[in-house]
Amino acid sequence: MKILVTGGSGFIGSALIRYLVSETTAEVVNVDKLTYASTQGSVASVAASPRYHFEQVDICDAAEVARVFAQHKPAGVIHLAAESHVDRSIDAPGEFVQTNVVGTFVLLQQALGYVQAGGAPAEFRFHHVSTDEVFGSLGLDGPAFTETNPYDPSSPYSASKAAADHFVRAWHRTFGLPVVLSNCSNNYGPYQFPEKLIPLMIIKAAAREPLPVYGRGENVRDWLHVNDHARALWRIFSRGVLGESYNIGGNSERSNLQVVERVCQLVDERLGGGPPRRDLITYVKDRPGHDLRYAIDATKVDRELGWTPQETFDSGLEQTVDWYLENREWWQPILDAKYAGNRLGLGKS
Ligand code: NAD
Numbered sequence: 001m002k003i004l005v006t007g008g009s010g011f012i013g014s015a016l017i018r019y020l021v022s023e024t025t026a027e028v029v030n031v032d033k034l035t036y037a038s039t040q041g042s043v044a045s046v047a048a049s050p051r052y053h054f055e056q057v058d059i060c061d062a063a064e065v066a067r068v069f070a071q072h073k074p075a076g077v078i079h080l081a082a083e084s085h086v087d088r089s090i091d092a093p094g095e096f097v098q099t100n101v102v103g104t105f106v107l108l109q110q111a112l113g114y115v116q117a118g119g120a121p122a123e124f125r126f127h128h129v130s131t132d133e134v135f136g137s138l139g140l141d142g143p144a145f146t147e148t149n150p151y152d153p154s155s156p157y158s159a160s161k162a163a164a165d166h167f168v169r170a171w172h173r174t175f176g177l178p179v180v181l182s183n184c185s186n187n188y189g190p191y192q193f194p195e196k197l198i199p200l201m202i203i204k205a206a207a208r209e210p211l212p213v214y215g216r217g218e219n220v221r222d223w224l225h226v227n228d229h230a231r232a233l234w235r236i237f238s239r240g241v242l243g244e245s246y247n248i249g250g251n252s253e254r255s256n257l258q259v260v261e262r263v264c265q266l267v268d269e270r271l272g273g274g275p276p277r278r279d280l281i282t283y284v285k286d287r288p289g290h291d292l293r294y295a296i297d298a299t300k301v302d303r304e305l306g307w308t309p310q311e312t313f314d315s316g317l318e319q320t321v322d323w324y325l326e327n328r329e330w331w332q333p334i335l336d337a338k339y340a341g342n343r344l345g346l347g348k349s
Pocket of ligand 1: 035059084
């Protein structure tokens, strides 16, 4: 089975590709534009496999996407390519509309053309990878999001993902494209671009730099290890019911402050020296439109498809801290050339 994975040089896409090549017999075509958020190092461990192929393609380029379908004749698409950082969506929302909405539209159209032309295997399906952020914000005590929660996005990022989700459902209902969707909570783990909370805090804590926490740090997220997400995606892609969506979560709600304090403890234990790193925590101006809480009810994917997370947040975070401390050669070039750890998302550009 040959699968197109879009965004396979990003954080989650690369974890999925490493999983598919090492744990399944699937053949993978990584379709990635290679934006700032990508690193080829994240797929280096599987790049030599005869079951791995790479196409540097922008998903907004219809002719190139059509060529990739015609050339590789995939049995499915797992669509992860996106602009993914909320703060950047505040500074430059147009890129989010372009890739997340227009890019998804182009992929849907080309997938449909490929199916309608009769060239696709009978089991062909299009799996759209989305986020819990489309559901908007919860109160601190409210029940977690289920698949039937109404959409209520707050940021340009979540609005663009919500729009894409609607297009995917419409292409299923109107044109009969075989689709499944998944909405996942915050991921963490190796190879995450250092603009995101956990890697940024590990790197800054190790360097004893100030640790900027938005607002009072009370915003709550559910955290899932990226390898658990990769397993969930494969399960949903392989066995999910067409037209359905599945929530994926880690049963690990933590406030941002709790996460940063735990990172500080772990870095202290490993690197020692000097006063506790939690003293470096600095409260900074909050993110505009900052959702208070996301929480996922992942009962459906467990009950219907038998998926539950294997990693606890405690063990996964320890492993992640160790990975960043041991893999400076992966993230230092990013800090030197692409992103120096500066504040984003105040809407200034
Ligand atoms: P990422 O930013 O790390 O990677 C995105 C990848 O997409 C990069 O390799 C980039 O080069 C590629 N890309 C961007 N624009 C493209 C285009 N126009 N054409 C082709 N490739 C393009 O993102 P991520 O964190 O790995 O997220 C992957 C997907 O999962 C996204 O759709 C995101 O919305 C979703 N998601 C992420 C999280 C999370 O916590 N990171 C949680 C839930 C859902």
